[in-house]
Amino acid sequence: MSKLNVDQKSVKDLFQNNKADFLIPDYQRPYAWEDKECQTLWDDIFAFAFPDDDYEKFDGSKDEYFLGPIVTFRNDNGKLEVIDGQQRLTTLMLLLRAFYSMFDNMKDANSVKTRENIAKCIWKTDEFGSPDMNILKIDSQVATDKDKDEFLSILKSGMVTSEQKSKYADNYRFFQKEIDKFLKQYPSYFPYLPIRILNNCILLPIEAESQDTALRIFSTLNDRGKPLSDADIFKAQFYKFYSKLGKKDEFITQWKELEELAEKIFHPIYGTPMDELFSRYMYYERALKEIKSSTTEALRKFYERDGYKLLQSTATFENLKLLASFWNDVSNQNKERFSDKVLRRLFVLNYAPNSMWTYFTSVYFMHYKDEDGSLDDDKFYAFLCKTTAFVWAYALTNPGLNSLRTPIFAEMVNIIKGKDVAFADYKFDIQQFKNIFNNYKFFNGRPLTKSMITWWAYNSDDQELMSLETVIEIEHIYARNRFEKEHSLTSKEIVESLGNKAILEKRINIRASDYRFEDKKKYYNGYETPRGPKAGTKIRELTNLAASNTDFKESDIEDRYNSILNSFVDYLKSNELIK
Helix, strand or coil, X not given: CCCEXXXXXXXXXXXXXXXXXXXXXXXXCCCCCCXXXXXXXXXXXXXXXXXXXXXXXXXCCCCCEEEEEEEEEECCCCCXXXXXXXXXXXXXXXXXXXXXXXXXXXXXXXXXXXXXXXXXXXXXXXXXXXEEEEEECEEECCCCCCCHHHHHHHHHXXXXXXXXXXXXXHHHHHHHHHHHHHXXXXXXXXXXXXXXXXXXXXXXXXXXXXXXXXXXXXHHHCCCCCCCCHHXXXXXXXXXXXXXXXXXXXXXXXXXXXXXXXXXXXXXXXXXXXXXXXXXXXXXXXXXXXXXXXXXXXXXXXXXXXXXHHHCCHHHHHHHHHHHHHHHHHHCCCCXXXXXXXXXXXXXHCCCCCCHHHHHHHXXXXXXXXXXXXXXXHHHHHHHHHHHHHHHHHHHHCXXXXXXXXXHHXXXXXXXXXXXXXXXXXXXXXXXHHHHHHHCCCCCCCHHHHHHHHHHHCCCCCCCCCCCCCCEEEEECCCHHHHHHHCCCCCHHHHHCHHHEEEEEHHHHHHHCCCCHHHHHHHHHEEEECCEEEECCCCHHHHHHHHHXXXXXXXXXXXXXXXXXXXHHHHHHHCCCEC
């Protein structure tokens, strides 16, 4: 069991301890508090220190204001690396420094004593207990924070210039103004506020025995800000590596660019966009190691193997940039990089029933890319077709992402070995597949439903490529409420048949959803309004149906269902996935 040192402390007790040598590590995010957060802190502390604006209503022997936890671990250099509490710790230091400067010209005994107490919180003390004004109690090494030196300069000098525009400078100026207003409005109260902050504002320092333990505690406790991501830890490893090469500034610039790119193209359910990039790259490295196991390690566990050796490499960082560039081109549907037929396949895969195809495609790209980061178009197209056919069919016959891992991971290794993707051990029996397909309930809430009707729409050669930004929904060609009114189908279940469902742009689906087919045709085709024309759908099948059909009946639903099923079976055959 991990050991923890937990002991509630006042600001004074925690900060004045000479062993409290805080380090905001390189993998932390930059300081982010602004006026809003500082105003809240100031108002809360003021209301606590002076209940009902009356300093006499405060009971120093029992009144306490809890500022929150500070989660740390002591690193190899003996410093307390701050995992949680960076924002409030930094802000408290700025607040105390502003008070310290304000006491500069006050010579009464209480003011002199308070100033000394504040000094011992900000600077380390010598063996006689005197503050050493050259050694701060806090240091910042945040890799992507260009303003961290400004923070340390403010603490050392108490000076801030008009040219300094960082959040540190802004917040320091904020506290200077608030303290100045406070001193003018409540001059007799002034000595009480800083001493009550020191003595009665409480922190909960939690010192863990290791970084991992500290991070786990943070993830459990923190329900406000964003916890440190895996990518933040990986950034620290790269930062240390590039610092040794004398290229830390170059790395910081490139990391920021990569982070901004990842935020544009990845929208993961869990983790950060950069975590997603590292995940996609991880599967390539797993395949290089010929790991076929369906049990995947946690992202951080994988990269921390051998002391993060994989992240101590320029090749890894360059590969990450190449992979991000590839997925950026996919996201932007870059027609200079991909042919129309490839982009159409990628559009369909964007509606896959699970995300495994993104890892699979990342491995393919990393292995087969040329020096320019390009792929052979025809071979890539064939890979995407086979991937689509297999993932769709396997999701139907073997539901669950975990079951898909076994065949996909094996094929990842085959890609690295230069073998054709074949899924040789996982081909489908036609009759068994048809039976499962016929018994499957294609409810709207099931991802496979939209997957299948998107594939069907793009099975037509004349279906134009749509933007990935287009929001599409599931359209019931024979409207649900039509059955409620007419009961013109044999059963209600037929309304939910795959043969009655199509993809349709949301803006049109909203307007057309409850109408009879003869009225839907207007929305499919587009129509004129007093304000101008309303565009129709880009789904070619629906405009073709509108042109050729006067109604859409039960027989049409059945015929369309059979067409989807038989066409998909043919698709499996053409991709050599039938036994």
